[in-house]
Amino acid sequence: MPEFVGQMPKTPLPWTTVQPVQRLEINPQQIQIWSENCQMRLSILADNLIRVRLTPNHQFRPRRSWAITPEDTDFELVKYTVNDTPEFLEVTTAQMQIKLEKSSLKLSCFDSVNRPFAEDLGCCWRASEIAAWKKIEPDEEFYGFGERTGLLSKRGQRLTNWTTDSLDYDTLTDAMYQSIPFFMALRPQVGYGILLNDSHWSQFDMGAAQPETWQMLAQNDELDYYVIYGPAPAQILATYSQITGRMPLPPRWALGYQQCRWSYRSESEVRELAAQFRQRQIPCDVIHLDIDYMDGFRVFTWHPERFANPTQLIADLAQQGFKVVTIVDPGVKYQPDGHYSVLESGLEQDCFVRHADGSIFHGYVWPDRAVFPDFMRPQVRHWWAEQHRALTDAGVAGIWNDMNEPALNDRPFGDPGVKIPLPLDAPQGDAAEQTTHRETHNLYGLMMASAAAEALAQQRPSQRSFVLTRSGTAGIQRWSAVWTGDNQSRWEHLELSLPMLCNLGLSGIAFVGADIGGFAGEASPELFARWMQVGILYPMMRAHSTITSRPHEPWVYGERVEQICRKYIELRYRLLPYLYSLFWQASVTGAPILRPLLYEFPQDPQVKHLADQVMLGSALMAAPVLRPGVTCRSVYLPAGDWFDWWTGEQITGGRHILAEAPLEQMPLYVKAGAVIPMAPVTQQSQIPAQLQIKIWPGTGEWTLYEDDGDSFDYQTGSFATTTFQVELTAEQAIVQISRSGSWQPCPTRVELVGWGEQALEPDRDNHELRFSPPVQN
Numbered sequence: 001m002p003e004f005v006g007q008m009p010k011t012p013l014p015w016t017t018v019q020p021v022q023r024l025e026i027n028p029q030q031i032q033i034w035s036e037n038c039q040m041r042l043s044i045l046a047d048n049l050i051r052v053r054l055t056p057n058h059q060f061r062p063r064r065s066w067a068i069t070p071e072d073t074d075f076e077l078v079k080y081t082v083n084d085t086p087e088f089l090e091v092t093t094a095q096m097q098i099k100l101e102k103s104s105l106k107l108s109c110f111d112s113v114n115r116p117f118a119e120d121l122g123c124c125w126r127a128s129e130i131a132a133w134k135k136i137e138p139d140e141e142f143y144g145f146g147e148r149t150g151l152l153s154k155r156g157q158r159l160t161n162w163t164t165d166s167l168d169y170d171t172l173t174d175a176m177y178q179s180i181p182f183f184m185a186l187r188p189q190v191g192y193g194i195l196l197n198d199s200h201w202s203q204f205d206m207g208a209a210q211p212e213t214w215q216m217l218a219q220n221d222e223l224d225y226y227v228i229y230g231p232a233p234a235q236i237l238a239t240y241s242q243i244t245g246r247m248p249l250p251p252r253w254a255l256g257y258q259q260c261r262w263s264y265r266s267e268s269e270v271r272e273l274a275a276q277f278r279q280r281q282i283p284c285d286v287i288h289l290d291i292d293y294m295d296g297f298r299v300f301t302w303h304p305e306r307f308a309n310p311t312q313l314i315a316d317l318a319q320q321g322f323k324v325v326t327i328v329d330p331g332v333k334y335q336p337d338g339h340y341s342v343l344e345s346g347l348e349q350d351c352f353v354r355h356a357d358g359s360i361f362h363g364y365v366w367p368d369r370a371v372f373p374d375f376m377r378p379q380v381r382h383w384w385a386e387q388h389r390a391l392t393d394a395g396v397a398g399i400w401n402d403m404n405e406p407a408l409n410d411r412p413f414g415d416p417g418v419k420i421p422l423p424l425d426a427p428q429g430d431a432a433e434q435t436t437h438r439e440t441h442n443l444y445g446l447m448m449a450s451a452a453a454e455a456l457a458q459q460r461p462s463q464r465s466f467v468l469t470r471s472g473t474a475g476i477q478r479w480s481a482v483w484t485g486d487n488q489s490r491w492e493h494l495e496l497s498l499p500m501l502c503n504l505g506l507s508g509i510a511f512v513g514a515d516i517g518g519f520a521g522e523a524s525p526e527l528f529a530r531w532m533q534v535g536i537l538y539p540m541m542r543a544h545s546t547i548t549s550r551p552h553e554p555w556v557y558g559e560r561v562e563q564i565c566r567k568y569i570e571l572r573y574r575l576l577p578y579l580y581s582l583f584w585q586a587s588v589t590g591a592p593i594l595r596p597l598l599y600e601f602p603q604d605p606q607v608k609h610l611a612d613q614v615m616l617g618s619a620l621m622a623a624p625v626l627r628p629g630v631t632c633r634s635v636y637l638p639a640g641d642w643f644d645w646w647t648g649e650q651i652t653g654g655r656h657i658l659a660e661a662p663l664e665q666m667p668l669y670v671k672a673g674a675v676i677p678m679a680p681v682t683q684q685s686q687i688p689a690q691l692q693i694k695i696w697p698g699t700g701e702w703t704l705y706e707d708d709g710d711s712f713d714y715q716t717g718s719f720a721t722t723t724f725q726v727e728l729t730a731e732q733a734i735v736q737i738s739r740s741g742s743w744q745p746c747p748t749r750v751e752l753v754g755w756g757e758q759a760l761e762p763d764r765d766n767h768e769l770r771f772s773p774p775v776q777n
């Protein structure tokens, strides 16, 4: 545990255990339970969702305006039955049963055929911490936990929830930028999720201390958690995202290739960069401006010489099809000379975090001495959002939030000797709900990102927002995409990006990416080429590099690597209609876009640790090369029929195969019956002029989503969903097509791979296409 966090006693105090139930009260939604030394509230929120609260105090903590989950009363009442015996209280919903042992308040859950899950072993508390222990079932593995390095399953690990600037992270790193106290426990047939609904410092021990026990512990005087029954990961995420929120549909351009560097230091450098992309015909949508666009690292300013006319620059870039995203850090330069309106107005409106003694807190970050907004207060967020006009007025299309853990204690900024963390006893929040940084630390990034989203919504009201954040907690998907911070240009980091992004996806955050090429250090040409191949699978596809490294532009590593980058970025652009539909799906159901195989094949024991192969949606599987010098690799194909993306060869699954993987090729496979829409290559994302719907022979169903890609008109019906149902018989293949929504789709052809191609009527409604098998020779 970081020493600055706890007020933990040096010698741990003994735990207090729960006394037997004295009395209980059964209400339509909540069951109140009183014992001699604590009270418990069991809320039945859906057939597969309960919330458990337990406190030794007389009252539960009041709800906060920044709470990430809804009030219990926001849920519709569900029917459940109660069986109240002297030993047990049994609550049964349509999907699960909850059994409470009255002597101990231990709570266990069971599925409809009585298989146990989330079984309590005990709940205790002592000074400033409270914990519950539950049973690990023999075949259980644990996924999610937000942003984590290491293997896919976290069984046997101890994981801390505390947002931390984790520069130089590796597989041993514990707390990282994001802190998401959620995981799912999966075993064949049974799966459930746990959200620890607490922003204080907390920890999960998934069998590190005792192999058959998992524990959650919070530095709080109340235990508050949700149990979500699945059993499949998709169901767990659907419910999890119902309580923590889903990603709003992003603008289509945010799915394109994004180019970043610390930093593009001047207008002419940025213009040159843009020109390179267009001359070399490498598609790109977004250019990021890192901290050097500012005047002396003052947030919401432009450098007077190097970025003298940002409005003109951004307008010119728009002509060439580029959007500009600017970095925004939370630290506001403290130099009260009357010339910096952000500081002046922030001081005037009392926006900055103060010490417990009332004096303003100062830390040292990029602008040297700085003060930090208290984003927990709504009026501070409004003020912060207003400041964004300096950027949006110039035409900035998206906001990149960095350093919002907040990062200020572990980096030698300013005076190298001064490392001052934000004190845990600093008051935060409005007078009405005042608390301390101890409770809000993990929320700092979330609330900062929500202010950025508020700014874009206000200042670009008819366009969808793009916010990117480094820090966040559960629910961050509502406001922002997430990237995995300062990774390194090493093969190990290419490899670990996959389980890391998959676990973020299993934590409800679909819009995620890692810096392509690695942020710190020097990539070899081979590593960069392989990373660009993997990068097309990242929901957010951005290359970035640090100030001392080579820029990670597609042409930096010579002709051969440039060719490879072009080929894969073009493939990304051809796949945009498919990806865009996956984003729509994520926005509606909470499903991840980049998925571990276990998400698609939860019953297959072969894939529970598999993370060097990934699924993009349910149709496409990639088996990238993650090591130098490798030109072929073993690939596991789950049961069923598959097709090689490159050769079209049909392969029977349920086995390992050896795949050819010369540097030019990332092995890619498609499931039989898959439907993948493809657009012509363009240099920037746009509404496709025509679509080719590729279907691989088999049986399946898939829905294509289309709209204008940028406005909110889709909310009033201006979209098209087209569902393709594919059925394969010995004599023929039948594709049934139905469309809804008022968006007029583009000209479309349907290709049954290896069989033939047919044009589709523009209205696409209730069509049936029949294909005859190819003539064998």
Ligand code: MIG
Pocket: 261, 262, 290, 291, 327, 402, 403, 470, 485, 486, 519, 544, 545, 546
């Ligand atoms: O102290 O803005 O993770 O992407 O380029 C480093 C400079 C601050 C850290 C971010 C990185 C960004 C860099 N920032």
